[in-house]
Amino acid sequence: MKKIIVSLSIALLTLSSCSDYIEEENLSYAENTEYLKASGFESLINAxxxxxxxxxxxxxxxxxxxxDLYAEGRNTEPIGVSQYTQLTSSSPNVDYLYKECYKAIQRANTAIYYSALTEKTATLNSRIGEIKFLRANAYFLLVQTYGGVTLDTEYHLSPVVSFNRNSAEEVYTFIIKELEESLSLLPTGAYTGRVTKRASQDLLAKVYLTRAYEKFGAAGDFATAAKYADDAIAGETLTLTYAALWLPTKVAADINKETIFSAQFSAASNTSPAQTTGGLPGTQITGNGQASYFSSYLGGSEVSGKAPYRTYNLLPTDYAIGLYEKGDTRWEGTFMTQTYTRYYDYYDVANKTGLAVTHFYVPKWMTDAELATYKLANPKTTIHLYGTYGAAKGLSSDYQTIPVRKFDDPIAPFATSATSPRTSTRDFVISRLGETYLVAAEAYLHTNPSTGLDRLNEVRRRAGVANATAGQFTIDYILDERAREMLGEYTRWFDLKRTGKLIERASLYNYNIKASNFDGANGEKKILRPIPQEALDLNQNKSYPQNPAYN
Structure with a gap:
């Protein structure tokens, strides 16, 4: 399985537009004596x-x-990856994870190589465990997205110009081996920004759960996934309110007791020294772009400081909006259900008495009498009736679709355009305890439904809604619960693909997608994304296979 297969073609694909990465990290085909020192090796880990x-x-x-949860609004999404009708190996954005994950793998291979040569320190073993986790995470994203890919564990002192494709089964075997080896190396204890044993247990649960649905999955995969999920949960209940999970602070930090792993951002690392709030056009921004999606437009640069930039695409569908019931605290915790003249007054003004409400999005459970009372109290408010503010409806004016607020960053500079929306300094939460409960619930659905229902109902208990019943406990119900709990978090395509529900749900609830959109070559369905054409072109091994639907 271990082959010398990362090549010049991968290097060109992943580095051709990243000269600062080459210069800053010095990850070229040459020995780097700085990495032999403890300080230099630590900088490599940080990279x-x-x-x-x-x-x-x-x-x-x-x-x-x-x-099923997000669809195009006024601004155009990349049609291939968003609607499948024009999805080819050369489609825009199809190569994003291929490039970024192989950059991560190249860095990890370098760190593993130098870990045997660098100065011995008290933290060296834990650093090796961290790198094994990060490499496994990159491969997990790749294998879910593209299927079998090139497995490489080597640090290359000279380029290789031809590489082979490993099977998805081989990639999963490697990921599991890597993560299980990391468990004995990683520390326990509270998460402070570095990988912990708990993060590895959580990722192992997701990997085993995903492999369990594959034809090559092992008979015990669901049970093993449940075990690792419970290990990561470690008996901890969900004690924070849902709002507290996402409430932005004046400092760019999102680590709380339920955070298992996250990508760290800060103002110092995101922007140039001259960058200030209200950012200038042309200033390079490398922050977190998550807050810029999942809403209609809220105004132009003239409202900088009053409202965040929104791209006006990836809008919540009617189906996503309709999943919430009265009393579910995730409704208010996820959406900005009413806005003020200054959007950020929601966060900055403690006593909102007297503030003018500009827009109100009526929940599906509000009665006519309740709405009439609300209108009397807010006569100048624009009222958006339930059923009128989903993705398919919001194609004309600002604020026409309901904003997702859970990623808001009131201290972020205003983005300049849809091509440079990465202004937030908030961390990107990759794994958290609420999701781990849902991973356990899904795994136990196939092995011990009673226990799985208990895991799911812990999530519902925190949300303030009634327990689900045994009769309701199905894979569709779990997917609905994941939607309510995790709207806007970067898991949904993987959730639907994993459970075999991608075609069914996307065609039912996304107004731009029909089931026939998934029809590919040779009677195959476009479930996997295609291997990027640039990677195929640069590879001198011309027998490297493309995914079947794209041949």
């Missing part, structure tokens, strides 16, 4: 963590587009 910002902080399309 591995920094790549998480590129994997998760930039494009959202391969994570969430083309699903």
């Amino acid at each position: 591995n963590y920094s790549q998480l910002r590129e994997i998760y902080g930039g494009e959202p399309w391969l994570f969430v587009a083309g699903t």
Whole structure:
């Protein structure tokens, strides 16, 4: 399985537009004596963590587009990855995770190589465990997105110009081996920004759960996934309110007791020294772009400081909006259900008495009498009736669709355009305890439904809604619960693909998608994304296979 297969073609694909990465990290085909020192090796470890910002902080399309929860609004999404009708190996954005994950793998291979040569320190073993986790995470994203890919564990002192494709089964075997080896190396204790044993247990649960659905999955995968999920939960209940999970602070930090792993952002690392709030056009921004999606437009640069920039695409569908019931605290915790003249007054003004409400999005459970009372109290408010503010409806004016607020960053500079929306300094939460409960619930659905229902109902208990019943406990109900709990988090495409529900749900609830959109070559369905054409062109091994639907 271990082959010398990362090549000049991968290097060209992943580095051709990243000269600052080459210069800053000095990851060229040469020995680096700085990495032999403890301080230099630590900088190499930090470079591995920094790549998480590129994997998760930039494009959202391969994570969430083309699903049941988000659809195109006034601004155009990349049609191939969002609607499948023009999805080819050369489609825009299809190569994003391929490039960014192989950058991560190259950095990890370098760190593993130098770990045997560098100065011995008290933290060296834990650093090796961290790198194994980060490399496994990159491969997990790749294998879910593209299927079998090139497995490489080597640090290359000279380029290789031809590489082979490993099977998805081989990739999963490697990921599991890597993560299980990390468990004995990683520390326990509270999460402070570095990988812990708990993070590895959580990722192992997700890997085993995902492999369990594959034809090559092992008979015990669901049970093993449940075990690792419970290990990560470690008996901890969900004690924070849902609002507290996402409430932005004046400092750019999102680590709380339920955070298992995250990508770290800060103002110092995100922007040039001259960058200030209200950012100038042309200033390079490398922050977290998550807050810029999942809403209609809220105004132009003239309202900088009053409202965040929104791209006006990836809007919540009517289906997503309709999943919430009265009393579910995730409704207010997820959406900005009413806005003020200054959007950020929601966060900055403690006593909102007397503030003018500009827009109100009526929940599905509000009665006519309740709405009439609200209108009397807010006569100048624009009222958006339930059923009128989903993705398919919001194609004309600002604020026409309901804003997702859970990623808001009131201290972020105003983004300049849809091509440079990465202004937030908030961390990107990759894994958290609420999701781990839902991973356990899904795994136990196939092995011990009673226990699985208990895990799911812990999430519902925190949300303030009634327990689900045994009769309701199905994979569709779990997917609905994941939607309510995790709307806007970068998991939905993987959730639907994993459970075999991608075609069914995307075609039912995304107004731009029909089931026939998934029809590919040779009677195959476009479930996997295609291997990027540039990677195929640069590879001198011309027998490297493309995914079947794209041949």
